[in-house]
Amino acid sequence: xxxxxxxxxxxxxxxxxxxxxxxxxxxxxxxxxxxxxxxxxxxxxxxxxxxxxxxxxxxxxxxxxxxxxxxxxxxxxxxxxxxxxxxxxxxxxxxxxxxxxxxxxxxxxxxxxxxxxxxxxxxxxxxxxxxxxxxxxxxxxxxxxxxxxxxxxxxxxxxxxxxxxxxxxxxxxxxxxxxxxxxxxxxxxxxxxxxxxxxxxxxxxxxxxxxxxxxxxxxxxxxxxxxxxxxxxxxxxxxxxxxxxxxxxxxxxxxxxxxxxxxxxxxxxxxxxxxxxxxxxxxxxxxxxxxxxx
Amino acid sequence: xxxxxxxxxxxxxxxxxxxxxxxxxxxxxxxxxxxxxxxxxxxxxxxxxxxxxxxxxxxxxxxxxxxxxxxxxxxxxxxxxxxxxxxxxxxxxxxxxxxxxxxxxxxxxxxx
Numbered sequence: 001x002x003x004x005x006x007x008x009x010x011x012x013x014x015x016x017x018x019x020x021x022x023x024x025x026x027x028x029x030x031x032x033x034x035x036x037x038x039x040x041x042x043x044x045x046x047x048x049x050x051x052x053x054x055x056x057x058x059x060x061x062x063x064x065x066x067x068x069x070x071x072x073x074x075x076x077x078x079x080x081x082x083x084x085x086x087x088x089x090x091x092x093x094x095x096x097x098x099x100x101x102x103x104x105x106x107x108x109x110x111x112x113x114x115x116x117x118x119x120x121x122x123x124x125x126x127x128x129x130x131x132x133x134x135x136x137x138x139x140x141x142x143x144x145x146x147x148x149x150x151x152x153x154x155x156x157x158x159x160x161x162x163x164x165x166x167x168x169x170x171x172x173x174x175x176x177x178x179x180x181x182x183x184x185x186x187x188x189x190x191x192x193x194x195x196x197x198x199x200x201x202x203x204x205x206x207x208x209x210x211x212x213x214x215x216x217x218x219x220x221x222x223x224x225x226x227x228x229x230x231x232x233x234x235x236x237x238x239x240x241x242x243x244x245x246x247x248x249x250x251x252x253x254x255x256x257x258x259x260x261x262x263x264x265x266x267x268x269x270x271x272x273x274x275x276x277x278x279x280x281x282x283x284x285x286x287x288x289x290x291x292x293x294x
Numbered sequence: 295x296x297x298x299x300x301x302x303x304x305x306x307x308x309x310x311x312x313x314x315x316x317x318x319x320x321x322x323x324x325x326x327x328x329x330x331x332x333x334x335x336x337x338x339x340x341x342x343x344x345x346x347x348x349x350x351x352x353x354x355x356x357x358x359x360x361x362x363x364x365x366x367x368x369x370x371x372x373x374x375x376x377x378x379x380x381x382x383x384x385x386x387x388x389x390x391x392x393x394x395x396x397x398x399x400x401x402x403x404x405x406x
Contacts, residue, residue, distance in 0.1 A: 082350065088343025091350045093376045100368055103343045150342075 006164075007285060008171040010042075010190040010219075014206025016177030018196045019226035019250065024174040025052040026266040027194075030277035032136035035170045038163060039134075041142035042186040043176040044127060044155050051263050055132040055140035061162065063129055063143060063155040065106035066121040070097045074118035081110035081119060102150055127155045131163050139163055152182040160189070170281075179209035187213065191288045193221035194247070200231035204238060211244065220287055222247040247280055295325040298352050299393045300362040304332045306390045310383055312363025315344030321390045322355055325398065345369030352378055361393050361402065370406050380405035 011024040021043075028039045041049035068081065068090065075097060082090045082097065089103035090110060101124050111119040126149040131141035143159040145152060164171070175186040187193055193214050197203040207223070214221045223239055228249040239246055250256070250266070259269045266273040300317035302309045311317035320333040333355065337347035345365070349372035352360050359379045373380055381402040387393050396402050 088337070088340065088346040088350075091346050091353070091372050093349075093353055093372055096375075098372055098375060100343070100346060103346065103368070 006168055006171060007192070007288060008173065008190045009192045009194055009284060010173040010175055010187050011194045011196060012175035012183055012187060012210050013177060013196040014179055014208075014210040015197065015203050018198045018203060019224070020177070020196050021049055021052065021174055022226070022256075022260055022266060023194065023196050023224055023250075024172050025049055026273060027277045027281065028053065028138050028172050029136060029265055029267050030274045031170055031281055032134075032138050034278070035281075036139075036167050037137075038139045038141070038165075038168045038171045040159055040163075040171065040173045041140075042156050042159060042173050042182070044143040044145040044152050044159070044182070045176060047142040047144055049142060049174050050140065052265050053134045053138060053140050054263075055134045055138070057130045058132040060128055060130045062123075062125045063127040063145075063158050064123040064125050065104065065151065065154045066108060067101050067104045067106060067124040068099055068110045068119045069122045070099065071118045071120065072096060074116050076116050076118075078115065080113045080115065084109045084113045102148075105151065106154060126151060129155070129159055129162055139165075139168065152176070153185045156182060156185045160185075179206065179213060183210065184213060184217070187217055187219055190219055192284050193219050194284070195221055195223045196226055197223060197235055198227045198231065199225055199229075199233070199235045201234065203231070204235045207235065208238070211242075222284070222287070224248045224250065226250045227252040247283060248276065295359065296355070296357050297323045297325060297394065297397060298333075298355060298357040298360045299323065299390050300348075301390050304334075306330055306394075308390055310361075310363070310387060310390055310393055312383070314360070314362035314365050314369055315340075315346075315348045317348065317362065320348070320351060320355075322357070323394055325394070343368070346372055349373050349376070349378075352376070359397070361397060365405055374406065 011020045013020045028037050041047040079092050082092045087103045087105050089100045091098045127145040129143050141163040143155040173186050176182045197207040222245045229252040299321045300311040301319045301321045302311045304319050322331040337344040345368045349369045353376045361381045365380050382405050384401050
């Protein structure tokens with residue numbers, strides 16, 4: 001072992017449906033025999049990694065945020081909690097303070113500022129975390145946000161901390177689509193970002209947004225062009241001009257599409273993908289160790 | 295009777311704003327004295343919770359009736375808890391003055 005540090009790769013895309021989960025699960029499976037892999041499905045609003053990795057769920061845990069509970073016996077209706085809440089999760093109505101749990105970000109400012117100690121922070125469940133091993137020995141965990149709950153970042157943050165063990169050598173995080181807070185949270189702390197795009201104007205538009213995030217967060221990254229052969233050459237041109245490497249191309253093929261829709265990965269389509277993903281992993285490792293801006 | 299009306303502009307001849315939480319201004323009218331006051335809605339660019347912020351404005355201004363185009367679930371639960379009557383603009387309500395007149399004529403529908 002030349003580097004005992006864990007290597008954390010986040011798979012993101014911007015545009016939805018470009019193949020994040022296809023790549024993330026295929027990469028995890030190709031490394032399963034050599035590395036101690038932890039796979040985190042961070043797309044908590046629509047997790048689907050389990051459909052491909054098929055883990056045996058062994059443990060589960062509630063994901064919670066802390067929300068205020070107001071003891072009206074102690075409350076002097078000073079209105080300070082309402083004033084400090086940046087999310088309008090509290091309102092002073094008549095002789096009481098109303099709490100709107102779905103707007104609360106769990107920051108704790110209200111309790112901190114309460115001079116009469118009338119605010120107790122209580123657990124508000126927003127989803128669940130589940131974990132287990134796959135047949136190949138991959139440690140798998142995902143978060144499932146309860147429908148109608150709006151806050152994704154706390155559950156992603158809890159998921160990232162949950163199953164990490166000293167024995168883990170590679171963490172693969174499958175990010176949600178888009179370029180908002182949940183993607184930033186999934187990228188935070190990653191050593192490398194593998195960006196999946198398709199060669200279409202939509203793919204390029206959203207890819208640029210995620211590249212912007214990577215630059216702000218100073219995370220090195222590389223691109224996989226999926227459904228190669230459709231669309232136009234704008235993605236290639238953009239990446240060439242900006243010195244961002246294309247690390248793999250996955251062709252547009254009905255064979256792949258039908259494998260994915262039956263719950264299989266690229267490794268089931270062709271055994272060559274196993275070797276390709278292992279080579280990709282070595283390249284990422286080298287890139288991270290040499291601190292090359294990919 | 296104190297009315298609060300969501301408005302796109304800062305005077306009584308402005309067009310009404312069909313949105314409650316994201317309304318640019320609120321015009322507060324005392325129907326007994328015909329005194330008007332303009333309230334700027336600080337929540338107009340708020341990411342979330344604008345409806346509750348606006349409801350808090352109505353409560354703090356001791357409104358008895360709030361008139362707007364629609365009320366979201368958070369705003370309406372807060373206003374309801376405060377005992378404030380919610381009413382919606384009629385089809386012919388175009389300016390704040392119209393809203394006041396239509397209210398007085400009993401032409402507006404109550405909400406919720």
